[in-house]
Amino acid sequence: MKRRERTRQLIELGGLIVKAGIVELTDDDRAAIFGLLVEAAARLRSDETGTQLTLWRRRGKRAFADTIDND
Template identity: 80%
Template sequence: MKRRERTRQLIELGGLVAKAGFVELADDDRAAIFGLLVEAAAKLRADETGNQLTLWRRRGRRAFVDAEGKD
């Protein structure tokens, strides 16, 4: 992956963290936000059925649709 593409990806991912409300909920505590992401990754690794990822994907898609309707 080229540097520009990676930079764009990282900015977009950071935007998702902010859009989800984690920055405000954690009072911009980066250790807490990182801990949340580490916990989610561990949960995905332990989920042999893939159900958790499917559930989160559905919730994310609904949240995107809801956010678009608020603009």
């Protein structure tokens, strides 16, 4: 991945964390945010059927739709 593409990806991913309200909910506690992401990764590793990812994907799509509708 080229440097510019990686930078864009990192900015977009950070934006998702902000958009989800995680920064506000954790009072911008980087250790807590990282712990939350580590926990999510552990859940995905242990979910052999992929149901967790499917659930989160649906929830994310609904949240995106709600954001677009509320703009």
